Amino acid sequence: MKKLIIINGPNLNLLGKREPNIYGSLTFTEFLEEVKGKYPKVSIDYFQSNIEGELIDKIQEVGFSYDGIVLNAAAYTHTSVGIGDAIKAIETPVIEVHISNTFGREEFRHQSFISPNAKGVILGFGLQSYELAIQSFL
Template sequence: MKIIIINGPNLNLLGKRETEIYGTETFEYCFNKLKEQFSTIELSYFQSNIEGEIISKMHEVGFHYDGIILNAGAYTHTSIGIGDAVKAIPTPVIEVHITNTYARELFRHQSYIGPNAKGVIIGFGLDSYKLALYSFL
């Protein structure tokens, strides 16, 4: 099974950015734990702060991977293009968020990804990625 985690803007700063909201663990540390725990899955990771790069990566992998775990960060609430990319590819996408977006600012309650995703997991910290991986098993 081949699954990719795609992270959007500012998620490269996990562990340093707003630690009271996102915690002190880096995504690289989380990713290495996931690779150990799900060793039978060919797991890869891509992060970009650029909307078009996220869309291009989804086009690249979205026709031959078994799953995509997508945390588009703030683009979730603004990018019709990323939502359309999820809709355009046959690979199932799980939308994830580290925080409970419904407990945050009102603009974070809208997702352009969720309506086209296989499912949405929010609010479980970095364990949201683990839960998304379980959904593909």
């Protein structure tokens, strides 16, 4: 059985409430239950934190034992050299995911410290971006 983890960064705990015109009205918990139902033969764990160091700790913790990491570092994508370095240091492949098309937003969101060390990047497909990332590991 493939063992994957979705790691979400800051403010993604507010999905369903936060800017529904950009992020939709589904909570991440609701979405995760749907995805787990679609892939019953895949172990999908989940972690979310608003704290950069906790995200780095989780990446290091799972980065040698999981088959894949689906990472939406949210705003830290554009600011965190530390998260980028953590991805570079681990063996588990990482798919960078974004709900919105970051290139259609503010210019500072066009820079990613994750992308250079990620296996791939999926953005702009709403919550389906996560499912596309999961499919890439299967």
